[in-house]
Amino acid sequence: xxxxxxxxxxxxxxxxxxxxxxxxxxxxxxxxxxxxxxxxxxxxxxxxxxxxxxxxxxxxxxxxxxxxxxxxxxxxxxxxxxxxxxxxxxxxxxxxxxxxxxxxxxxxxxxxxxxxxxxxxxxxxxxxxxxxxxxxxxxxxxxxxxxxxxxxxxxxxxxxxxxxx
Amino acid sequence: xxxxxxxxxxxxxxxxxxxxxxxxxxxxxxxxxxxxxxxxxxxxxxxxxxxxxxxxxxxxxxxxxxxxxxxxxxxxxxxxxxxxxxxxxxxxxxxxxxxxxxxxxxxxxxxxxxxxxxxxxxxxxxxxxxxxxxxxxxxxxxxxxxxxxxxxxxxxxxxxxxxxxxxxxxxxxxxxxxxxxxxxxxxxxxxxxxxxxxxxxxxxxxxxxxxxxxxxxxxxxxxxxxxxxxxxxxxxxxxxxxxxxxxxxxxxxxxxxxxxxxxxxxxxxxxxxxxxxxxxxxxxxxxxxxxxxxxxxxxxxxxxxxxxxxxxxxxxxxxxxxxxxxxxxxxxxxxxxxxxxxxxxxxxxxxxxxxxxxxxxxxxxxxxxxxxxxxxxxxxxxxxxxxxxxxxxxxxxxxxxxxxxxxxxxxxxxxxxxxxxxxxxxxxxxxxxxxxxxxxxxxxxxxxxxxxxxxxxxxxxxxxxxxxxxxxxxxxxxxxxxxxxxxxxxxxxxxxxxxxxxxxxxxxxxxxxxxxxxxxxxxxxxxxxxxxxxxxxxxxxxxxxxxxxxxxxxxxxxxxxxxxxxxxxxxxxxxxxxxxxxxxxxxxxxxxxxxxxxxxxxxxxxxxxxxxxxxxxxxxxxxxxxxxxxxxxxxxxxxxxxxxxxxxxxxxxxxxxxxxxxxxxxxxxxxxxxxxxxxxxxxxxxxxxxxxxxxxxxxxxxxxxxxxxxxxxxxxxxxxxxxxxxxxxxxxxxxxxxxxxxxxxx
Ligand code: FES
Ligand code: FES
Numbered sequence: 001x002x003x004x005x006x007x008x009x010x011x012x013x014x015x016x017x018x019x020x021x022x023x024x025x026x027x028x029x030x031x032x033x034x035x036x037x038x039x040x041x042x043x044x045x046x047x048x049x050x051x052x053x054x055x056x057x058x059x060x061x062x063x064x065x066x067x068x069x070x071x072x073x074x075x076x077x078x079x080x081x082x083x084x085x086x087x088x089x090x091x092x093x094x095x096x097x098x099x100x101x102x103x104x105x106x107x108x109x110x111x112x113x114x115x116x117x118x119x120x121x122x123x124x125x126x127x128x129x130x131x132x133x134x135x136x137x138x139x140x141x142x143x144x145x146x147x148x149x150x151x152x153x154x155x156x157x158x159x160x161x162x163x164x165x
Numbered sequence: 166x167x168x169x170x171x172x173x174x175x176x177x178x179x180x181x182x183x184x185x186x187x188x189x190x191x192x193x194x195x196x197x198x199x200x201x202x203x204x205x206x207x208x209x210x211x212x213x214x215x216x217x218x219x220x221x222x223x224x225x226x227x228x229x230x231x232x233x234x235x236x237x238x239x240x241x242x243x244x245x246x247x248x249x250x251x252x253x254x255x256x257x258x259x260x261x262x263x264x265x266x267x268x269x270x271x272x273x274x275x276x277x278x279x280x281x282x283x284x285x286x287x288x289x290x291x292x293x294x295x296x297x298x299x300x301x302x303x304x305x306x307x308x309x310x311x312x313x314x315x316x317x318x319x320x321x322x323x324x325x326x327x328x329x330x331x332x333x334x335x336x337x338x339x340x341x342x343x344x345x346x347x348x349x350x351x352x353x354x355x356x357x358x359x360x361x362x363x364x365x366x367x368x369x370x371x372x373x374x375x376x377x378x379x380x381x382x383x384x385x386x387x388x389x390x391x392x393x394x395x396x397x398x399x400x401x402x403x404x405x406x407x408x409x410x411x412x413x414x415x416x417x418x419x420x421x422x423x424x425x426x427x428x429x430x431x432x433x434x435x436x437x438x439x440x441x442x443x444x445x446x447x448x449x450x451x452x453x454x455x456x457x458x459x460x461x462x463x464x465x466x467x468x469x470x471x472x473x474x475x476x477x478x479x480x481x482x483x484x485x486x487x488x489x490x491x492x493x494x495x496x497x498x499x500x501x502x503x504x505x506x507x508x509x510x511x512x513x514x515x516x517x518x519x520x521x522x523x524x525x526x527x528x529x530x531x532x533x534x535x536x537x538x539x540x541x542x543x544x545x546x547x548x549x550x551x552x553x554x555x556x557x558x559x560x561x562x563x564x565x566x567x568x569x570x571x572x573x574x575x576x577x578x579x580x581x582x583x584x585x586x587x588x589x590x591x592x593x594x595x596x597x598x599x600x601x602x603x604x605x606x607x608x609x610x611x612x613x614x615x616x617x618x619x620x621x622x623x624x625x626x627x628x629x630x631x632x633x634x635x636x637x638x639x640x641x642x643x644x645x646x647x648x649x650x651x652x653x654x655x656x657x658x659x660x661x662x663x664x665x666x667x668x669x670x671x672x673x674x675x676x677x678x679x680x681x682x683x684x685x686x687x688x689x690x691x692x693x694x695x696x697x698x699x700x701x702x703x704x705x706x707x708x709x710x711x712x713x714x715x716x717x718x719x720x721x722x723x724x725x726x727x728x729x730x731x732x733x734x735x736x737x738x739x740x741x742x743x744x745x746x747x748x749x750x751x752x753x754x755x756x757x758x759x760x761x762x763x764x765x766x767x768x769x770x771x772x773x774x775x776x777x778x779x780x781x782x783x784x785x786x787x788x789x790x791x792x793x794x795x796x797x798x799x800x801x802x803x804x805x806x807x808x809x810x811x812x813x814x815x816x817x818x819x820x821x822x823x824x825x826x827x828x829x830x831x832x833x834x835x836x837x838x839x840x841x842x843x844x845x846x847x848x849x850x851x852x853x854x855x856x857x858x859x860x861x862x863x864x865x866x867x868x869x870x871x872x873x874x875x876x877x878x879x880x881x882x883x884x885x886x887x888x889x890x891x892x893x894x895x896x897x898x899x900x901x902x903x904x905x906x907x908x909x910x911x
Binding site: 019020022023027030031034035036037038039040041042043044046047049061076077078080081086090091093095097099100101102103104106109125126128129130132133134135136138139140141142143144145146152160 | 182183185186187188189190191192193194195196199201283284285286289314354355356357358403404405406407408435436438598634635636637638716720803804806807808810811816818838839840844845847848850851853
């Protein structure tokens with residue numbers, strides 16, 4: 001069986017031959033394309049560790065079959081910074097200690113970028129907490145995560161060009 | 166280590182951001198399962214779907230026939246392991262299940278393993294094995310087997326301790342409570358599931374696997390595979406959370422290594438989330454009975470704390486919950502005792518504040534109940550029973566700023582405005598409000614560690630120890646300590662850690678890693694500086710010439726005579742004169758036995774909680790959680806605050822969320838995933854505040870560090886439960902407190 005798809009992956013168009021129809025986007029990234037920044041926490045859509053942006057929308061890559069993505073635009077944690085310049089959300093996570101072990105962090109950051117783009121939360125802590133609740137952090141760095149998302153939302157509001165999503 | 170006050174430089178105490186932060190926010194940080202060596206195979210194991218019985222049949226032919234499957238290992242067909250899986254080669258070893266027979270001892274036990282070219286093929290191959298069982302009635306509840314007396318609940322904790330005369334204490338009591346609290350099985354569920362990438366080269370083994378105890382893990386794997394420990398290289402630069410579950414080698418890891426050995430190819434195995442409920446430890450269930458009494462003035466005459474705790478059918482580790490009642494309150498008599506019950510569950514193990522978390526939950530609630538019975542404010546009640554020396558033993562505390570914690574926490578929270586009577590505070594919309602508090606308490610143990618410090622020709626340094634960063638911030642805090650030990654700015658110090666070929670960094674557990682590995686790094690720096698000073702003292706061109714006996718200190722890249730900053734010399738100049746490219750110092754740290762004997766060493770704190778309970782639906786929300794903690798010297802306030810908050814949220818989770826539930830027919834855990842096993846999400850957390858109270862402690866260790874990793878849970882559970890009672894007047898004595906407990910008729 002051969003199946004191939006075309007993805008715009010972190011800004012670069014790639015033609016990808018799939019060796020197996022069962023491959024999820026998460027396992028495609030991690031086990032085949034060496035993009036291991038995206039993490040597997042549950043493989044069931046229950047934790048958010050695998051969050052990426054698909055056509056700008058935050059998506060659980062573990063629940064997405066790669067074969068369904070022909071023509072899609074996928075952004076992963078590796079595609080967020082511009083050279084050495086961190087995305088405002090990345091910088092805000094460092095500034096506000098929005099992580100401890102860092103395992104949920106790529107998913108949190110991608111989710112935050114998606115949330116800010118959705119434009120529903122602004123820098124309101126309560127709405128941020130709600131909007132970020134699909135991303136579990138067992139280290140429970142939630143206090144810092146909420147502060148980080150609010151900081152990034154404010155910065156990006158002032159400087160929309162910083163929005164890499 | 167000398168009992169003197171260690172000098173600190175400019176790094177310790179600073180809220181430096183995480184040194185691994187850039188790697189973590191860009192996805193560049195490499196966790197174990199991110200490795201994919203050439204030719205790698207994927208392993209997936211089959212977890213038992215019953216808790217007790219035997220495996221009667223596996224459809225090996227179907228699994229083998231699946232495209233991509235290269236090997237199926239079963240109890241009847243697997244390569245031999247050199248060592249006995251029942252052996253305990255290290256202090257942190259448990260018996261493990263590695264297909265040695267077809268007996269099923271708990272649900273989730275590995276009963277077969279499939280190796281395949283892809284993760285998809287291995288997963289499908291494992292499914293196709295379609296096991297059939299001969300099942301026996303599982304025992305998964307605390308009443309399902311006969312209790313037995315316990316001498317050692319686990320890792321050296323005592324089974325029974327008595328101080329004074331408990332019966333006399335009961336007899337003298339004017340107010341008394343006898344209450345029974347239950348705590349459920351809880352599973353660590355680090356976000357990174359356990360994983361290993363194993364690669365053999367002859368009799369040399371390279372492992373990428375998260376470990377909280379690198380040297381000990383190497384020793385255990387070496388024993389099982391019959392090779393020298395130095396043949397094992399274990400790389401664990403980052404752990405995606407540990408919480409105690411990644412200190413002890415487990416069966417699945419061993420099976421993957423065995424599979425790699427036989428296949429002659431690297432093998433990756435990563436547990437699924439469901440597989441995290443079984444072979445990698447958990448906090449065992451407890452039932453605790455507390456009998457507390459006090460006199461008319463509210464002085465405790467007795468704390469009598471009995472725990473019945475679960476262990477597996479084949480191994481021994483209990484939540485030593487009763488021991489939480491030793492060492493905290495000045496009761497006339499103290500008794501802590503444990504009984505065990507053997508169940509068909511995976512072996513429990515250390516989980517963040519093992520023993521203390523469960524014990525503190527029950528103790529702090531029982532204290533609240535007695536305070537109410539005596540008509541005394543809960544904080545006042547604790548102050549009336551404040552221990553100036555360790556109860557029972559009379560040993561002095563190495564330091565104890567708990568009174569300050571009570572004061573500052575109460576002040577920040579506004580505790581003085583609390584009405585005594587429960588069920589009296591309401592929001593205008595009818596929401597019931599309650600305030601509760603609890604004391605936080607955790608021992609400050611130390612392990613043993615070694616370190617190396619290398620001064621380089623350019624005046625910079627490299628420091629090395631095989632430490633473990635599971636989120637607590639070792640990459641940052643240990644480097645800060647090392648920089649101060651060398652008298653260098655943080656950015657002039659390269660820190661190497663997280664691989665077993667470095668000096669033994671000890672164990673990241675017991676909240677003792679910063680003190681222990683930090684102590685070794687600081688000592689290594691001191692050794693390097695001493696050597697450098699002695700070298701300079703021999704150099705006629707050095708300002709330090711002839712200063713050999715004076716003792717040396719270092720600051721800003723210069724060595725100077727102790728107490729005389731004016732007489733010094735630059736690191737780089739001394740090395741250049743000697744024609745040396747580097748100079749190496751070494752250090753170690755552990756606690757002298759005399760200190761362990763003579764002092765009680767603990768972190769303390771006070772936690773205050775406000776909860777809101779919906780008057781109709783009984784939903785419980787924690788609105789505010791304020792913790793004040795005294796934990797010796799805080800190396801990095803930013804990181805310490807995060808860790809304390811994380812602990813407090815674990816307390817919230819214990820109080821209101823976490824519980825693994827067994828199906829009584831099969832013994833399986835029915836909620837073994839992150840949707841049904843509830844842990845707090847962001848929306849559950851608001852109003853957190855952490856205060857730290859500085860303590861100078863010259864006894865706990867040379868650095869004065871007590872550790873902050875676990876104490877946040879203790880106190881928090883009780884504070885929240887007591888607040889729920891204060892809001893509703895309903896005392897729920899099983900955790901987690903659920904909506905239905907409050908809805909049920911009284
Ligand atoms: S790994 Fe995809 S949601 Fe958990
Ligand atoms: S930082 Fe460890 S799980 Fe979120």
